[in-house]
Amino acid sequence: MSTQELFVAAARKCLCVGRKSLSLPQSLDLAAQVSAVDLGFKPALLYDSNSASSEKVQQYLSSLQSSQLVSKSLLTLDLNGNTLIVNPVTVRSDLEQVLCESSVAVIDVGHSLEKPTITDLLRVELKSMIQVLLLLLRGFEQLKEAEKPLYVGEKCQEWNLCTVFGLLLGYPVTYWFDQTKSFENCLSMTPLMVTTAAATWQAVPAGHRCCLYSFSVPAVLLEETQSNLEYWRLRLQRRFQQQNVLKDLTVCQTTVTLPSVCL
Template sequence: MSLIMDLHAAAKQHLKGCRRSLALRLAAETLAVDCGLKPCFLYDLGAADVSQIQGYLKQLHQVGFLQGPLHILNLAGTILLINVPKATSCLAMLLNSGELHVIDVSAKLKHPEVFAQDRLWKIHSQLSDLLKHLTPYQSEPPGTVSIADIPATEWNLCTMFGFLLHYPAVYWFDTSRNFENCLSFTPLKHVTVKTTCSKIGLHKLQVYSFTIPETVYHTLQLLLQAWTERLKRSFHGQCHFTDLEITMETVTLPAVAL
């Protein structure tokens, strides 16, 4: 109970108006990044600036809830909390494999399409720039909370967020005309990963959620299986989360925001 009070107090002090339930979810999401269960968390749980989030993370280190260094990246106005060793390892593996799995969902298409590898040079270059940015922060000492900013005005943020969040395949769409896509009423395989944060007794925490269009699922099925096996290995390599639950269902939505 003392730890839960400390977590709520940290959120109340640095992230104004943060309710207890939200404070516990944020703490669990951050712990999942800290222990390497996932490389990154996109901060979307309220209005807070980089300095407020930095203060919050430092206080979680002070109470012993977090251990390793974390990096706060302001990417074109969106804040991400990053486990740099985990993220750089994932990005380097992608770049070294020579295969980036990107799904084109531009509004002009009738159906989603997997990118041919020869179309990916620009995204490959942007990922290399992102890896170059993160690399200097790999050797920060425990308890460090570093901050950086990347304007990334030419990047497709949906794509870059997908890679940082470690989805097995990511979406791209042509933003030259609008920000619409072709996923409306398209059957999608919706994958969710939930777990229990036993350290604070939080059940059914959703640590991953992404979709893959059914029209390209057969092409990416083996990729998803390999991703799932790596996730299971990461899960068994930590002690803060239990009861891993991976589910997949088919959904069809009138609109999909990316």
């Protein structure tokens, strides 16, 4: 079987929900994303192809590892029922950099605000979250291979998962809101600059184009976050040049205004 066929077969075998399996485009997109995580080009993938459990995602990952399609260092992380496939070395490096250099801007989008704003008030809370994640990842790296998902469990009950996902996925900005007051936000009808990064996965004979990053920044904060965005872009290009599985990297920006934004 070809590399493409092995990836697709693993997805269809392990990630079925009921009688429904992933389509070919979904399987190829997932394969490209996981390959990008394995390369360290992308630190983590938030699994949302269907409602497969973290156990099924772990089975899929283990199948890929058994076929030597990806390295055995990748792990499945379960954050309060949300599943991520993680490159622990890349994520740990990114999180340590956030602690040392404040390379990620935290944007408060609480519903009561007139407009989104960058906040430094979360530095203690953010530092605590990152330290817990680093302890978990360091513990995993002492194992040779994970046979089941790594469950964060009670440790993340009070975390704002929107903020955590931004950190784990390697975004230069991440959103925060006080979830004890409301899960709504102030981004309605707010112009957002959406940045997307795409590349071609070469395991498919004709090449498979896939979006590997997508995040937004309120247009009103573009000037304040410019250094974060530029640093992210330079690091992305550097990581891209260190591999030969993906090609034709493009980074595009568009501005959108939506009646509601779900985080």
